[in-house]
Amino acid sequence: MYKNPLECKGNIFITGSGGTGKTYAINDYMKKHSDTTLLCASTGTAAVNIGGSTAHRLFSIPVPAYGQDPEKLTPSKLQVFSQADTVIIDEISMLRNDAFSFAMRALHKAEKLYNRKIRVILSGDFSQLPPIVKKDEERYFTKYGFDKSGFAFTTKEWMELKLKVVELTEVKRQTDKEFIDNLQRLRKGDDSVISYFNDKFFNGKNLLHKDDPSAVYLCSANKEADENNQEYLDSIDAPMAAYQAKKQGITGKELPCDDIVLLKPGAKVMFTANDSLRDAEGEFNQEFDKFATGRYTNGMFATVLECRSDSVVVKTEDGRRVTVKPNKWSVYKYTVDRITAIMKKDEIGSITQIPLKVAQAITIHKSQGKTFSKMIVAPNVFAAGQLYVALSRISTPEGLFLLEEIRKEHVKIDPTVQKFYDQNYTWDIPEAQLKKQKEIEKKQKTKKKPAAKKKATTKKKAVAKKTASKKTVRKTAVKKTTARKPAARKKTVKKKSAAKKQ
Template sequence: MLTKGQKKAMQALNSGCNVFLSGEAGTGKSYVLTQFLREISDTKNVLVCAPTGIAAINIHGSTLHRVFQIPLGPISPTTNPLKISGPLEKADVIVIDEISMCRFDIFEFVAKSIKRAEAKAQKKSPSKTTKKQLIVAGDFFQLPPVMTQKDRLILETYWDMDIGDGFAFEAPMWENFDFASIILNEVVRQKDDVEFVTKLNQLRCGNKSGIEWINIHATPKKQKSIHLCGTNKMAEDINMRESKKLTGKSSTYCSDISGSVNPTDKPTTDKLTLKVGMQVMTLVNDSKNRYQNGSIGIITSLHDDTVDVSFAKGENVEITPHTWEIIDYKITTGNEKSKVEEVVVGTFRQLPLRIAYAITIHKSQGQTYDAANLSPYCFAPGQLYVALSRLTSIKGLHLCGQIMPQYLITSQEVLDFYASIENTGIPESEQALEKKSVKNSKRGGARVGAGRKQKYGVETCTIRIPISAKKDVLAFLASRKWD
């Protein structure tokens, strides 16, 4: 059953306009996309993509790099697509899930590829409409794209500007798509804990007033569940320490790989060493609904190719190897016309498990836990919000230390971006689109955050300036007399 907001989202998706589908954690963005893709799969050519291999597997699609043949490493503004693939040229609809994980230079390359594919198709069929529908889904208030310091330095040199957190909406071509913005706000994940939802919404937007309530209402009892950590080192140390406590024999289960499988496509390790008593997390949904992706359990016995796991409900389940398919797209020619179809380019077969005494907050994004222990130290925008919003209720949250106000970090660029867009829905007419386009053009080439009324009545905005001009701008600001 779709919520009111999800129905509005479906209406926009089915209208054919470009859509930015966003909303709080747990509002069902991926669910809406899945329903939409099911409806149009027989009538339209669709490409489904995500920035990472795991995110692509979760939506049964392919990675952006594979579909758009994106070069590895930082991409300069002068880099253009060398070749447009047949599937991209024929695609009617392009879906990008988890858009918050997509770095701005990668989105810029994708945008150039789409526009070039439209132009190529138009040249071949001048009388036909060749515009492609682009749908991007995700929440920019969650974790920003992963970026090394080396990548940051290269990108700032290429683009001659402070790139901030490198979100996709900072790409110059983002504005060219005139997205209808649909912001879902009916939370499904924590639907039975209304006050928890209210506090999460405050934290999502950088309002620290919800921190005290979380500190007070989290359970003092340590949970027999996963430990969420801000850093890889802490998660690795906990997993190693707890694993060493287990006595008895261990068994190692090896993956079976065929075709083209990249390291980032693998949901778990090639060699999985397990012991009886070990805490693990499932990585897929069970067809019989005995466990879901992210369920926590304890191994009760080991077999040659399978293991038995006991879950919180008390049910002992035999876990068998799972085959993940790595997807790409190809064109097939039928009786009527050519069609874009999925093709399996590789498979990864392994037990759908991960040792799960601890996991980083980054790796927990997209999952749901009934209970978890949290070390609240966070250092990245959206990190604390992602960790807390994994829980279905405050009753299942144990804090391994007090949440300090400085742990809540919210990107000003994201605040400005959401303030600059509206829950627009479907554009009413071409005239409405034209007015929106004029409004965007007045901002200039670089993205400028819309003014935001603060509680003191001060208008603020975020403006990207070239690094080469930063010294002159700072000198100008210092020379001004401010009231």
């Protein structure tokens, strides 16, 4: 029986290499606690994939978040936390430290406002894709007391959570022990594994062939993937079919599917969603339920047989014929019902599209969270953790081929992450950085008080001025008639004076 590691008290950081079951643990937890749990992720794609909100939407995080004051958030922005017991942030590795700091300070304000303690669960693997900090932003990170690496664990808010670390070690994706051990060493930046991967997957004689048409090609750049896919599609002598996505209230580049999907009969494709087909009673169709989630899963391969106007017929790798209809991905926002005070998840946008894409090539970034049976990898990576992400996508070593040899410069782990691991998932914040953050928070607090006082004083002055004006009006009204008489007397006196002179 499955024992969920999230079913314990206190704040948790659940981590582990790819394929250890982090997402499964979250999904299982949400089945039982969705009524009181707020689920979000660091990116739009990750949020759609888990059926939650983005962290930026949930916590009202500005972009950029450094120098911003969460104390300025109105109660209406924080009302969603009034009925929550737990908050889960998935893919924490890609949430920048300035955004994470703002989110936790906003949460702390909500706890005080609604007099409740809210549990925090963070999930992710810092060995995988890092947060994006542009070069021209680094000086602002220093100015506002944030580590230039951008990792969430470098903040004082991470330290204050006193997280219990749950590291999942049993890899579900692969079963080959030698392969798993070398992957784990690669994850930690150990370049002694280079010879193992080169000998077995570049020079290996009885492994996957580089020209295997059923294998997916993993590369580091979007341009390279797009060019490969277009070249492959052009080589197929068959009519092209185009499927336009239907979008409602959803924008941005980070979408779980392509805006336009181009397909041809005979093309190798990959599913971009899990099948959610259910029967009349709401249960999964057991006739096809090989994968326990329907007829196909995200990342599974197939070949296009027929392109129809509203669907695509494909043949899966195990020979099944499946009619694929458009899939709906939704973006959610959490709210609290004003009448019932019950927390609910409202759909605020959606995109509907055929859940398929040409699978000749895919970027390492887009491969995250997917599992492939056959793949060819170009190891010329440019970001820390990319090679590990790529190699850990494969389900069996026999399905892997390296297009070129791995070199020492390809084995990249961020030095900040390396230090975090070496210190057993802890981080020592430099005194100067901590001091800078506290100074900024103090300034933000002192700025608020005079503003509130000034506002109150201005209000009193306005009331006093209004009262004084009313009194003046009354006095003027009373003296209107008497004010004319002295003027008349003055005129008479002047006439008498003039007569005397004469």
